[in-house]
Amino acid sequence: MATSGKVAGTGALDPISRALGRDAGELLGPEVARGWLALLTAYGRLTRALSGELMDASGMSLADFDVLAQLAQAEEHRLRMSDLADAVLISKSGLTRRIDRLAVNGWVLRQRCNTDGRSYWATLTPGGLKAFRSVAPRHLAAVAERFGGAIPAADMERLTRDLLKIAAKNADRTRDEAR
Amino acid sequence: MATSGKVAGTGALDPISRALGRDAGELLGPEVARGWLALLTAYGRLTRALSGELMDASGMSLADFDVLAQLAQAEEHRLRMSDLADAVLISKSGLTRRIDRLAVNGWVLRQRCNTDGRSYWATLTPGGLKAFRSVAPRHLAAVAERFGGAIPAADMERLTRDLLKIAAKNADRTRDEAR
DNA sequence: GGGAGTTCGTTGCAGGTGCAACTATACCCC
C-alpha cells in the first residue's frame, strides 16, 4: 500500500509506471488497469474453454454456433447477410465465407431476396436446425456453468449492466465501416 | 424467472427457448444469457476500437503492444518464451512468429538462456522500449476512456472481482496443453 | 429515363492463429 489505498496484496510499485519511466496514474489508474487485465483474462479463458468443448463435441466453432443460433431465433429462420454479420460481430467478408462453410455442411443456404436484388437471405435448413438443437443444450449448459456458475445469481444483473455500459460507450465503428 | 421477476423490458418469449423448441430455462437462465451476450459485445467492441486506434497511431497490433508491455515490466526487460506466451495468452507457436515480427522491427531479440539450453529469452531492445514508451500513453489513455470511463470508479473494483472469479473458474487448460 | 451516389455481397490478398509433429536439451533413476 504505497500511501493511501490498499493495493491488492503485492507491495510492488505500479509496474506500468516503472515500465513507462514515469507515473502512469494520470493515464490509467491501477484499478482500471487491473480491471482491464481481468477482462482480457476472463474473456480469453472463457472463450478458449467453451470453444474447445464445442469443437470436440460437434466439430462446430463458436462462431458457427453463433450464426446458427441467430438464424434459429430469427423470423422464418433466415436473416439478410448484412444483418447477420452485424448480429454476430464479424465483417461482411468473414460472413460470406462462414456461410460458404455452413452451406457445405447443408446447414444453411442462400436465397435471393425477393424485395431487394442485391440481398440474400441466409436461411437455416431443417438439417441445420436439427444440428443446432442437438448441440445447443450441451453448449448452453457449459456457458451456464463456466460463466453463470462463477457469479452469484444476485450479482449477475449488475455485471450485465456494467458490461452493457462498456458496450454502449464503444458503439461507434462497426467492422467494415472503417471510418 | 418466467413468472415472478421482471424480464428486462421486452415482453417477448425467451427466444432461445423458441429456437430450441423447448424451455431453455433449465440450461441457461435469461439473466445468464444476457450477461454472456453483454460480455461478448463489450469485449468485441472494446478491442475493435482500441485495436484500430493503436494500429492507426503506431502500426502496432494490440497483441504486439501486450508483448512489449510485458517485457517492459519484466526484470531486465526479458522473459522466457514460454512465460511470455502464458502472460499474453497465445500459443507457443503464435509467440514464435510474433517475436519474429517484432525482431524484424528491431524491438525484441532472442538471447539464449544461459541456465537452460532449451530456452530463449525474448529481450526488449532499447529501441523497443522507446517505441513502447512513445505509444503507451496514448493507448493507455484510450483504455482509460473507453473502459474505465464507462464504469463509475466506485464500481470498478467490484467488476474486476467478478471478472477475476470468471477467470479463476476457467483456469484449466492453457493453449498448447490441449489435454 | 438516365446519371451520381449508395448499399449488398463476393473475391484477392496479406496476414494472424492453433495444433501436431519435430529437434534439441534437460531431468530422473537405475
Added chain:
DNA sequence: GGGGTATAGTTGCACCTGCAACGAACTCCC
C-alpha cells in the same frame, strides 16, 4: 553414465480474419 521421459521452442499445415477493390442492384433527383 546411459536410456526413458518431459519440456522449450520451431516449423508445416490448414484455417480464419479483415481490408480494399469490385460488380451488381437500388435510390434519388434532374
